[in-house]
Amino acid sequence: MTVLSVGKRMAALAALEPNLPALTCEGETLTRIQFEKRTNQLARYMESIGVKAGGLVVVALPNGMRFLETVFASLKLGATLLPVSSRLPKAERDGILDLAKPALVVGLESESYAALVPDFVVPETLSNAPLPDAISRPTRGLTSGGSTGRPKIIFTTDEGTVETDGPPGMKIEPNKPVLIPGPLYHGGPFAYAYRSLLFGAHVVIMTRFEAEETLALIEKYRIDTVPLVPTMMNRIWRLDVDLRNRYDLSSVRMVVHYGASCSAWLKQQWIEWLGPERVDEFYGTSERIGFTWINGSEWLAHRGSVGRPIDCKIRILDEDGNDVPVGEVGQIFMLHNSGSGTTYRYVGADPLFQRNGWETVGDMGSLDQDGYLYIADRRLDMIVSGGANIFPAEVEGALDEHPSIRASAVIGLPDEDLGHRVHAIVESLEPINETALREWLGDRLVRYKIPRTFEFVTTPVRDEVGKLRRSKLRQERISAQ
Numbered sequence: 001m002t003v004l005s006v007g008k009r010m011a012a013l014a015a016l017e018p019n020l021p022a023l024t025c026e027g028e029t030l031t032r033i034q035f036e037k038r039t040n041q042l043a044r045y046m047e048s049i050g051v052k053a054g055g056l057v058v059v060a061l062p063n064g065m066r067f068l069e070t071v072f073a074s075l076k077l078g079a080t081l082l083p084v085s086s087r088l089p090k091a092e093r094d095g096i097l098d099l100a101k102p103a104l105v106v107g108l109e110s111e112s113y114a115a116l117v118p119d120f121v122v123p124e125t126l127s128n129a130p131l132p133d134a135i136s137r138p139t140r141g142l143t144s145g146g147s148t149g150r151p152k153i154i155f156t157t158d159e160g161t162v163e164t165d166g167p168p169g170m171k172i173e174p175n176k177p178v179l180i181p182g183p184l185y186h187g188g189p190f191a192y193a194y195r196s197l198l199f200g201a202h203v204v205i206m207t208r209f210e211a212e213e214t215l216a217l218i219e220k221y222r223i224d225t226v227p228l229v230p231t232m233m234n235r236i237w238r239l240d241v242d243l244r245n246r247y248d249l250s251s252v253r254m255v256v257h258y259g260a261s262c263s264a265w266l267k268q269q270w271i272e273w274l275g276p277e278r279v280d281e282f283y284g285t286s287e288r289i290g291f292t293w294i295n296g297s298e299w300l301a302h303r304g305s306v307g308r309p310i311d312c313k314i315r316i317l318d319e320d321g322n323d324v325p326v327g328e329v330g331q332i333f334m335l336h337n338s339g340s341g342t343t344y345r346y347v348g349a350d351p352l353f354q355r356n357g358w359e360t361v362g363d364m365g366s367l368d369q370d371g372y373l374y375i376a377d378r379r380l381d382m383i384v385s386g387g388a389n390i391f392p393a394e395v396e397g398a399l400d401e402h403p404s405i406r407a408s409a410v411i412g413l414p415d416e417d418l419g420h421r422v423h424a425i426v427e428s429l430e431p432i433n434e435t436a437l438r439e440w441l442g443d444r445l446v447r448y449k450i451p452r453t454f455e456f457v458t459t460p461v462r463d464e465v466g467k468l469r470r471s472k473l474r475q476e477r478i479s480a481q
Helices: 005-014 033-051 065-076 090-098 186-198 211-221 229-239 266-276 296-301 394-399 432-441 468-478
Strands: 003-005 021-025 029-033 056-060 079-081 104-106 141-144 153-156 161-163 178-180 204-207 225-228 254-257 278-286 291-295 311-318 332-338 344-347 353-355 358-360 363-367 373-378 383-385 388-389 405-415 419-430 453-457
Touching: 003 005, 005 065, 005 090, 005 161, 005 186, 005 225, 021 033, 021 065, 029 033, 033 065, 056 065, 056 090, 056 291, 065 079, 065 186, 065 204, 079 141, 090 153, 178 186, 186 204, 186 225, 211 229, 225 229, 229 254, 229 405, 266 278, 266 394, 266 468, 278 296, 291 432, 311 363, 353 405, 373 394, 383 405, 383 419, 388 394, 394 405, 394 419
Parallel strands: 021 204, 056 079, 056 104, 178 204, 178 225, 225 254, 254 278, 419 453
Antiparallel strands: 003 161, 021 029, 141 153, 153 344, 278 291, 311 332, 332 358, 332 363, 353 358, 363 373, 383 388, 405 419
């Protein structure tokens, strides 16, 4: 088994095939040797500002080459990364920076910390030769607002090394082109871009997701792997059928979706379109306490499942900590194969809730008799209305199937009679008759799950990574009452 640092691995790939494409964005391509030299120069520039092994680098850049150049330059110095959205509101950004206390902030102005603005220029006089070897411990952290809205940082426990003889992970194929439509600060797109580059792949980045452009790039660059969130899948599927089928997608080995619940009807359409062997899904947590994986053929046999565990054990427990029967919904607890508490470290929050070493992030779900996991929803998002438990994801799935609905968010609002009433925020493509919508939902949901109130909007209900922030949406509406 050969283990190399990130820096040595990238240098070896550049020496082996210097002129192969490494990175493409908006028609511009960097070869392996160009990427290697640029990241070496950038690393020296960052070092001159004060970044060193063990330091923290906040990366707040939009999607583009500079983002990944900063990532690999930081790792070559042995620094730890903290990718964040370049669009963070000032209050949230300041809260994260105060927790992180970074050696350098790249992409934002800061009065308290060393910073590089997005259009910074690296001095050409700096050497582009390989740097002294260094290993990041850990490689990165992720940020989360959590259920309270207070920021926290989730640091991984992995190191900046790669087993060059082993598999890349995440079903990545070495040296095969990968398209990244999602924001790189998010865990899924970051992981696919990072791991793919470490194994010689050509990574094509989109500065922002566009449905038709995604298909055009797949055809142009003969893409092998495409990670998507369900929102992206929905927008691609809603393209005119002739337009959608105009592009050659025969190079695609795997479309893999993640990050949010995918409605069964949408998943079925993609499987019928591409074939079950080309549509995969994974479920996991930012804390990496466990992951599940399922391919399209398995999904057809276990409709609605997110798969079986691949690096952990799973139990479904009731509120008293007892295992629930097969098929019954409870709280999902995971135990990673490496042991409890071994995959993450929090800053700004207490560790996850545990029962005898088994950990949970609060998701609700069930297991079938074959060990396949089904996600119900977040425990904190569950609505108790008139004594009945209602999972927003199920209602949203029914709403999103409507041809005039782009996306929806379902929340519980205080109600004197029911405790909470089901309220739907609907991002519509065109005006929708509420009575007709209720009748349409009546064919898909039992009566008590149909929203009592509707709110039609034209602004996005999901953020740029396709996630719903239900607690924020709920609080905004309660505050406005």
